[in-house]
Amino acid sequence: MPNINLVWWLLCTLCVAQARRMETASSAEWFRTAQGTSDRLTRQHDLQFSADFPSTITVLINRSVTYQTIEGFGGAFTESASYVFSKLNSTLQSQVLDMYFSENGLRYNMARLPIGSCDFSLGTYNYDAVPGDSNLDHFSIDHDKQLIIPFIKQAIETRKKWSNSTLNIVASPWSPPNWMKQLDTMPPYCPHGCSDCNLRDEYKRTWALYFSKFISAYYAEAGIDIWGITIQNEPEYCPPDYEGMHYTPETERDFLKTYLGPQLSKDHPKLKILIYDHNKDHVVEWAKTIYTDADATKY
Secondary structure (H helix, E strand, O other): OHHHHHHHHHHHHHHHHHHHHHOOOOEEOOEEOOOOOOOOOEEOOOEEOOOOOOOOOOOOOOOOOOOOOOOOOEEEOOHHHHHHHHHOOHHHHHHHHHHHHOOOOOOOOEEEEEEOOOOOOOOOOOOOOOOOOOOOOOOOOHHHHOOHHHHHHHHHHHHHOOOOOOOEEEEEEOOOOHHHEOOOOOOOOOOOOOOOOOEOHHHHHHHHHHHHHHHHHHHHHHOOOOOEEEOOEOOOOOOOOOOOOOOOHHHHHHHHHHHHHHHHHHHOOOOEEEOOEOOHHHHHHHHHHHHOOHHHHOO
């Protein structure tokens, strides 16, 4: 998986550079990497652009009518992206940072940060690998100091050059350490589906504390402020080949109101907690379940 991720990340970088050249061009080069083919950054036929493209579709935008506020746009500081970035020379690193975070680039103001390893990591890791450490006395973010944190710091500094607003970072877990889950195996995947890919009752308080310690450590040890968190990445999916954990709307609601909300409200009162980090087809069901519960909604 990491090899595919690295290629995709580089492709995205190439696309941004190419898009700039396309602003005044009538054609564009494009390259493809595709599974099941021999294409590996293989140049395809040029794309042609025309000002008189035939279309019967008209889009009308009424700027006087507004609804929801968009917080921003951004990308993810995964370990695989951070690894690729670390392998670039200083000139290319500056170009990447400018493309995404500078005034003349995409002006990213949001970023996602995995809490522990995910399917875009070089391997499995967590911040407390000591089984039964309920108080998290062995908690450490040293792993992130190698690749991820240096990348984030450079992105923040690039944005500071032109904007007074910070980079809003949303942290999301794919899985707690394996010893907190019903199926205590390494790596902490879900080989049996969702039946045992859940948090143990005796570690729900510990898992809430884990969030808090992560946020505190990033600020105290790296000077990085976490803007918000999601409770779980893709809570309805139980991946057999990478990190995951299962929630229903009811179990996420109960974890929020009983453990996570009180812990983060006490330790990080300005932090934003986001629910249902998944596809939007079930967002109404999750929103109704959680937002109709007064004890959950207050967090």
